[in-house]
Amino acid sequence: MTLASPPQTKPLSDEELRKMNAYWRAANYLTVGQIYLLDNPLLKEPLKIEHIKPRLLGHWGTTPGLNFLYVHLNRIIKKDDLNMIYIAGPGHGGPGIVANTYLEGTYSEYYPNVSQDEEGMKRLFKQFSFPSGIGSHCTPEVPGSIHEGGELGYSLSHAYGAAFDNPDLIVACVVGDGEAETGALATSWHSNKFLNPVHDGAVLPILHLNGYKIANPTVLARMSREELQSLFVGYGYKPYYVEGSDPEAMHQLMGATLDTIIREIKDIQEEARNHGFRKRPQWPMIIMKSPKGWTGPEEVDGKKTEDFWRSHQVPFGELASKPEHLKLLEDWMKSYKPEELFDEHGKLKPELAELAPKGQRRMSDNPHANGGILLRDLKMPDFQNYAVDVPESGKVVAEATKVMGNFLRDVLKLNQESRNFRIVGPDETKSNRLDAVFEVTNRTWVADTVPEDENLSVDGRVMEILSENTCQGWLEGYLLTGRHGFFSCYEAFIHIVDSMFNQHAKWLDTSRDIPWRRPIASLNYLLTSHVWRQDHNGFSHQDPGFIDIVVNKKAGVIRVYLPPDANCLLSVTDHCLRSRDYVNVIIAGKQPALQYLGMDAAIKHCTKGIGIWEWASNDQGSEPDVVMACAGDIPTLETLAAVDILRQNFPDLKVRVVNVVDLMVLQPPSEHPHGLSDKDFDSIFTTDKPIIFAFHGYPWLIHRLTYRRTNHNNLHVRGYKEEGTTTTPFDMVVRNDLDRFNLADDVIDRVPKLGYKAAYVKQMLHDKLIEHKHYIAKYGEDMPEIRDWKWPY
Incomplete structure (x- = not known):
């Protein structure tokens, strides 16, 4: 494995450095304003307690780093005309992402009431974590977001899901060092063994080490550089370090690092696309180490705040009872020199606004982050052609999921050219009797192989990894960027993604009320090897409770189907694959079983549902x-x-x-x-x-x-x-x-x-x-x- 050498160049001119640092200050200013201010957004008068929100909510600590990265990614997008989206793994970075979407104009285009002027800035500040406003994470209301991040652990699997079959897309994925402690995130680093540079896009993981969680140090931040290097080289990455606290030096180092990395990504893709896939590449990544709460108050009440866990949430409160805190907030916000960033009407100065990409090159307006815009219908075979002949009810025997596998095989076949349908599951496609799909495709695999391996291919459309979390994350990222998919799992162990399902269902429910969000393909589960046919594996494999979890969600989002036989399963599967904005749960056995309905009767029965x-x-x-x-x-x-x-x-x-x-x-x-x-x-x-x-x-x-x-x-x-x-x-x-x-x-x-x-x-x-x-x-x-x-x- 090649080890990365830190770039020694200074790619930013003095003027570019000045402007980028000013843009970063503007994003930080807007972030603090969202957390604290109810009025007086440009600080045109001395800060008073009536200008402060009565309830201070939100998180500051991670956002300066997210804002720093955002301005640098904007630079490289403009420089190289890149197609890029931004995933903020640290869920508490919501105000920073909102700030950047506002600075580049997208937020005001989607929400004209939040205009790019003083009144609009006031509304931007007031609405954050405020009744009838917006949440503190990267919720569906935030343009450019496909990942809320309120629950940690899924950013990287979402990023890879978005990159699969998106050859021109680069997904910049910021992984928080707190998030990196979750099992789901730790496994998802292995997604690079499934990314084919010939027809997939690229993921740029950026591990953001700012040292602390809510009240404790993070594990990775207390590892030596040598340990981290060994860890990520072992995962198959080429880590680049961007470390420091001096803004000027950090800007130059990050600029040089991104220049180098984008060249490497392009070289990897060009080599694979011109000469075919030869071996798994060593994809670059960034390890960025910066202070938590960077540019914020160094101390509050004599206690260390910047570069410490105390800056994680709201660095200080009690503004009504402690006038010195009100003065501290005013000094902090004025340290960003808002008069140099915004004109007297509150509009970002033109020389700074020009730093952002234009149109759909803006990460907040990239159509891949509103996948319904890109969604195209699947080409579907006629499911009736796969019918089991049932001349008499309850006498014919068939394997329902095996019949379903024949149907899914041809769905894959018809959509091979468009590359917009994948099947995911934890090493159970064959076990669940869906192995007919291997007649037209293989399992995705870009890691090493041996001659005895079967059904592995760099071009496979079936994705298996023994991590339900990673499967779910891949599929969610794939669906949210405008494609279709199917998740097959043992019934008892789908519980592993209970919480992920919950987050996706909430995302869908919220999205339905956002006019500019377009419907996406439904998340389709097949739960088989179910409770009543897990007699051989025993008690540990016997649990039908996922249905109960699903039914807790909003009625507009969830659907649960229990087809009694193969023809009903075919009818239900066809319906689910054509649907939009649902979570469809299908439960069906895989063992030989009696068949009850001919196809005509099955269609009528499933259409009525009872x-x-x-x-x-x-x-x-x-x-x-x-x-x-x-x-x-x-x-x-x-x-x-x-x-x-x-x-x-x-x-x-x-x-x-x-x-x-x-x-x-x-x-x-x-x-x-x-x-x-x-x-x-x-x-x-x-x-x-x-x-x-x-x-x-x-x-x-x-x-x-x-x-x-x-x-x-x-x-x-x-x-x-x-x-x-x-x-x-x-x-x-x-x-x-x-x-x-x-x-x-x-x-x-x-x-x-x-x-x-x-x-x-x-x-x-x-x-x-x-x-x-x-x-x-x-x-x-x-x-x-x-x-x-x-x-x-």
């Missing part, structure tokens, strides 16, 4: 005695098998079978746009008959979704209740009382007309459960009558 299965019901022309409802492939199987038991033993019992594909139809329409009206819900579930509901997940979720419905008191839900182990497939449902025998028993207990004659049937059901336990203990597999059961009617 339906009475007439072929499985016998209540036509009369009222049902009981409603047997189900959501999920295994609950559907067990429900049908229970119906079979009931019909054999109680021929006069009227049973209605209801299957739910779209979980959100259970909510009222006031709570979710897919919700059934009360009239339709009552028509399907009745107003007074017992409902036995077999559900894929935790049973209380169904109660939560339906508690307002007329017949909720008669609703009895069976689902997963944390009873699991390594056992047989059927024993898993038995342990959770979701099996056919317990479901049939539930019906007997709730249909009074069955009376005393049901006693013998109940005894038979209990005997079957005992027989089951003895059989699996002796043979290690389920009874043939369970394994081989098919719908008999």
Whole structure:
């Protein structure tokens, strides 16, 4: 590996240095103003307490470094006509990013009320962390942002996701040294093993060492240069150091470093694009070490503040009770010499404004940071061509996700040329029966290979790394910059990205109310290897709770689908890949299973999201005695098998079978746009008959979704209740009382007309459960009558 030598040149002329330093001062001034000021934005009169916000919120410590980098990236964009976006990993850098978008004019273009004058500056200051204003992070309201950073750890994976298949884009990603302590960030450094300079863009990681977190030193900042060098060379990077506190020296060093790095990036790309990919390049990165709270107060009340953790948030408060603090703030803001930066009307002086790039070369107006502008529809095959032939319900066996894999294979094939669709997952594509995709593509891999490797290619469209966090971050960055994708994962371990999903859902929800944000492709999850077919891996792999996490989010954003068979899965997948601005969660098993609906029936069923299965019901022309409802492939199987038991033993019992594909139809329409009206819900579930509901997940979720419905008191839900182990497939449902025998028993207990004659049937059901336990203990597999059961009617 080549080690970087610090550039020795001074690329900035005295005039350029003066202007860039002034621009940096302007950004710092606007940052402080947003944190503190309610009025008097240009300090035209002595600062008074009525000019100060009553609640001081925000973070100062990281922003001077972010502002410093921003002005230097602007310089190199103009110098080399670069296409670049900026990701601020330190989430608390929001006021600095807003300040820079304001300085280059974009903010006022998107929000004309925040004009580039004194009144506009006043509004800019007031709105920050203020009721009915904007948040303190790089929220969706901030032009140029695809990464809020409120939760740390995802900046670098977002950056790489944005760079994949974006050959002309450079993503400048600032990684805070606090953020660098997270596991998600530590893993994402390995994303360079997946970046192909032939057709991908470049990521420029900038590790910003300012020494401290909220109240503690950061680990990386206390490592020696030799240790850091070894660490990042080991990751495969070529680190350049920019270190110091003297502004003039730092400006020259950063200017020379960026000149060198951009040349190296271009050389890497030119070599690969002219001669083909030969070996993984050693991409450059920057390690920038600067004081926390740089240019702020050195001390407050006799305690060290600059270059210490005390500058992390608001460096000082109590301005009403401590007049010396008010004077300190005024002196601090005046140290930036605002009269040299803004004219008497508050507009940035022209000689400084000209430093910013123009139009969409501004990082705050780059279309890649508003990916919906660039989004193009996928070319889609007709999903009906992949249908499983189902001449009779409940008799044909197929593997749902394997059928889905054939469909995804051809989605990849049709979009190979446009390079706008990728599949991500933690080393589970083949395990999840999606391996048909390898007929048209391979796994992305630019690290070393050996002859025995299979399905690895520098041009692969399937991205696998054993880090759900990195997969999620890649996909989010890819979607937010205008492409499409699909995430396949074991159900139990999608929980690893609970918090990341949460942040993305919040981003989508907020974006929907921002007129200039364009809709992006939906985030699509396939959760398979699910709770009811993790009998072999045991308790640790048995958890359907991601559904509960998802349903907590706003109804306008989330969708949850539980297709019962392969044709329904095809219909749902096609719908999800065409959708925009949603998080779609699809849960489907990968094992051979009974198929229930032909394609025409599946399309109708999935379009409605719920339906009475007439072929499985016998209540036509009369009222049902009981409603047997189900959501999920295994609950559907067990429900049908229970119906079979009931019909054999109680021929006069009227049973209605209801299957739910779209979980959100259970909510009222006031709570979710897919919700059934009360009239339709009552028509399907009745107003007074017992409902036995077999559900894929935790049973209380169904109660939560339906508690307002007329017949909720008669609703009895069976689902997963944390009873699991390594056992047989059927024993898993038995342990959770979701099996056919317990479901049939539930019906007997709730249909009074069955009376005393049901006693013998109940005894038979209990005997079957005992027989089951003895059989699996002796043979290690389920009874043939369970394994081989098919719908008999």
